[in-house]
Amino acid sequence: MKLVSLAFALPWLVACSGKPAELDPYGEVLVQVDTNLRVPHAVSRVRLDLFDAERRWLESRDFSTPEPSDFPLSFSIYEAASGGPRTAYLRARGYTDDHVRDYRGERFEERVAFEAPTTKASLEAACSDAPVLALGELRTLRLRGEAFPEGGLSCTASAGDFDKRTSSGLAVFRLPIEDAGRYRVSVATSSPGVEWAPVADTLLSLRTVCADAQSELACNDDEQSGQGALSGLSRTLEPGDYFVLIGNVAPGPMDVGVFVQQRDAFSNVPTDDPVELAREEPRLIVAGVDQTPQLEPEPYLAVDRLARIDVEPGVQRTAQLLLEGECLGTMADLQGLRSCLSEEGVLSAVEAEPLAAGRARDRESVSAVGTWAKYEHPGCAEATTPTTPGLYDERVCVTGGAFLLGDATLIERGADGGYPERLAVIPSLFVDRYEYTVGRYRDARARGFEPPDGGPFNNFERIALDAADLTRACSYSELLDGSPQFPEQEDFPLSCVSWLTARALCELDGGRLPTVAEREYVASAAGRDFETAYPWGERKPACNESLFGRWYEPSHGSTDCAEEASGPAPVDAEPWASFDVTPEGVVGLGGSLAEWTADSHRAYSDPCFESQPHFSPRCDEAEAPLRTIAGGSWRSPAAGTRAASRTGGAVAGIDPWVGFRCVYEVPEP
Numbered sequence: 001m002k003l004v005s006l007a008f009a010l011p012w013l014v015a016c017s018g019k020p021a022e023l024d025p026y027g028e029v030l031v032q033v034d035t036n037l038r039v040p041h042a043v044s045r046v047r048l049d050l051f052d053a054e055r056r057w058l059e060s061r062d063f064s065t066p067e068p069s070d071f072p073l074s075f076s077i078y079e080a081a082s083g084g085p086r087t088a089y090l091r092a093r094g095y096t097d098d099h100v101r102d103y104r105g106e107r108f109e110e111r112v113a114f115e116a117p118t119t120k121a122s123l124e125a126a127c128s129d130a131p132v133l134a135l136g137e138l139r140t141l142r143l144r145g146e147a148f149p150e151g152g153l154s155c156t157a158s159a160g161d162f163d164k165r166t167s168s169g170l171a172v173f174r175l176p177i178e179d180a181g182r183y184r185v186s187v188a189t190s191s192p193g194v195e196w197a198p199v200a201d202t203l204l205s206l207r208t209v210c211a212d213a214q215s216e217l218a219c220n221d222d223e224q225s226g227q228g229a230l231s232g233l234s235r236t237l238e239p240g241d242y243f244v245l246i247g248n249v250a251p252g253p254m255d256v257g258v259f260v261q262q263r264d265a266f267s268n269v270p271t272d273d274p275v276e277l278a279r280e281e282p283r284l285i286v287a288g289v290d291q292t293p294q295l296e297p298e299p300y301l302a303v304d305r306l307a308r309i310d311v312e313p314g315v316q317r318t319a320q321l322l323l324e325g326e327c328l329g330t331m332a333d334l335q336g337l338r339s340c341l342s343e344e345g346v347l348s349a350v351e352a353e354p355l356a357a358g359r360a361r362d363r364e365s366v367s368a369v370g371t372w373a374k375y376e377h378p379g380c381a382e383a384t385t386p387t388t389p390g391l392y393d394e395r396v397c398v399t400g401g402a403f404l405l406g407d408a409t410l411i412e413r414g415a416d417g418g419y420p421e422r423l424a425v426i427p428s429l430f431v432d433r434y435e436y437t438v439g440r441y442r443d444a445r446a447r448g449f450e451p452p453d454g455g456p457f458n459n460f461e462r463i464a465l466d467a468a469d470l471t472r473a474c475s476y477s478e479l480l481d482g483s484p485q486f487p488e489q490e491d492f493p494l495s496c497v498s499w500l501t502a503r504a505l506c507e508l509d510g511g512r513l514p515t516v517a518e519r520e521y522v523a524s525a526a527g528r529d530f531e532t533a534y535p536w537g538e539r540k541p542a543c544n545e546s547l548f549g550r551w552y553e554p555s556h557g558s559t560d561c562a563e564e565a566s567g568p569a570p571v572d573a574e575p576w577a578s579f580d581v582t583p584e585g586v587v588g589l590g591g592s593l594a595e596w597t598a599d600s601h602r603a604y605s606d607p608c609f610e611s612q613p614h615f616s617p618r619c620d621e622a623e624a625p626l627r628t629i630a631g632g633s634w635r636s637p638a639a640g641t642r643a644a645s646r647t648g649g650a651v652a653g654i655d656p657w658v659g660f661r662c663v664y665e666v667p668e669p
Helices: 010-016 123-128 159-165 438-446 467-472 499-508 516-524
Strands: 002-005 027-035 045-052 057-064 073-079 086-095 100-102 139-144 170-177 181-191 194-198 202-207 216-221 231-237 240-248 253-262 295-297 303-311 316-323 395-398 401-405 422-426 429-432 594-600 626-630 646-650 663-665
Touching: 027 086, 027 303, 045 073, 045 295, 073 086, 073 303, 086 295, 086 316, 123 170, 170 253, 181 202, 202 231, 216 231, 240 253, 303 316, 401 516, 422 516, 429 516, 438 499, 499 594, 516 594, 516 626, 594 646
Parallel strands: 027 316
Antiparallel strands: 002 073, 027 073, 045 057, 045 086, 086 303, 100 295, 139 253, 170 240, 181 194, 181 231, 181 253, 202 216, 202 240, 395 429, 401 422, 429 663, 594 626, 626 646
């Protein structure tokens, strides 16, 4: 059975085999692969892999499809053997050029609904249902660190601190040992471009009694015992049950892998890494030579379609496959023979594709490129809304669309990083043209607004005590309100506002905080044919183009532009307002103040994000202690002004460099 691109004429190939040009007794199915996604924005390549009925890998082809006119892509599957019909499985994946990963075997991952993890009430509760960690088994998990435990984390001093750590990232495993010997427990983290790397901010403990600190046999505090590419600890063990406890010191979540391996009794050298020993099946073996491709499409950003094609000798048929936009990010199950057909996240059993009689390659084919229904969004009746004089409360209509959420080039890891990227579809929205101002807050107070958390504005530690301090303190304070030496700063963005208060202020005006996806869409894609790295385009800003790098103290922020003027500025201050602006007219998404969003602060690989649909993805955990702060501020380096830049902050936290803006639903026509 062969897969043949129609870049080569099939009769020529047949003629080269010494057969006549006609196909009898050959059987052929002409396959036409189309997509309703945009080309090349969402699909610029098509990967084709052919398997037999037992899922043995027969052939692999990869085609560049940078133009919409490249679709539908046509090729033939033919069978030279006589006899009854033969079954083949064709896997077609549409993806973009730079979104690939190393091939390490079939790593099927099924999307599941997200359920917020329950925090164990105590260490005893965590120990009571500890899962088994088998020898040589790689277990991946997410340490969901939320807060620093008190008193530090040296192994001896904090052995009992695991009680406190059950709410700050704790994992417990039971480790059964059958043979006496020396064993190594390793923990590592995965990151883009690096399969496994040493883990900082972890505590690894090996015990004989799970909840008893006095039974501790070995402990690795943070990364002090890191060896080679991994962090871990080694110990000679007798047969019996042991417990491995892993804690996360950092306040944010961390993705880690943990495994145990036995060391050679004579050489005292660890056995091969279980990650590398994993069976990378299936393999493409041709004439005894391994021709397995080194790379494969990144599942998060590929449309993955598995189809059954029945080829009957002497019969010519045509099959049509659509790489459906709804299925982007839903991985096909090769071994289980399941594939997404038309509904996001839903896998259906692979059945024989309907085949039309004859070969259709000579007929005109109209492509479906760009016709995905979710590309269509109703606009707004008006492009902007009126502004109240002095409040800077004008709203801009941003037409919805699809874009790639995240940025894999960001060097930050975990929840601050932009990996993995994924397609997100954003509806049309009204967005505040400027960040929420001091004047708007004063107006809200006049209308009876009371901050839900009491407000941060009467804290002497956060306000200026003389006029010279104004540039590095909160932009509003009631303690000094009305004092002649302190200007009211009505046109300054409101800073030192908690997430709770920001949310309440948006709701007061009939809006809400934007999601991470909505804000990044406005900053990187809205009103543009292609996404840009910064709200204004691809170029890194200069000091007179965006309000960043104006911190006066090198140890706490960027001083790249401090000589210009320290601190924030009015929301419409020039020259920055004329450069740090999107094509839709939204100002200050790069610098000025970083901005609160609605989402919990999680990595894009976290189940809270992974389980979200394409349309309006949102990771919103009711009790999440950290929320995402997006974009740069007047204290950020230039890299912080990138559209995908983000970090996390406590919901009740306040900072002079953090503010917000609101979004509003577009009324139904």
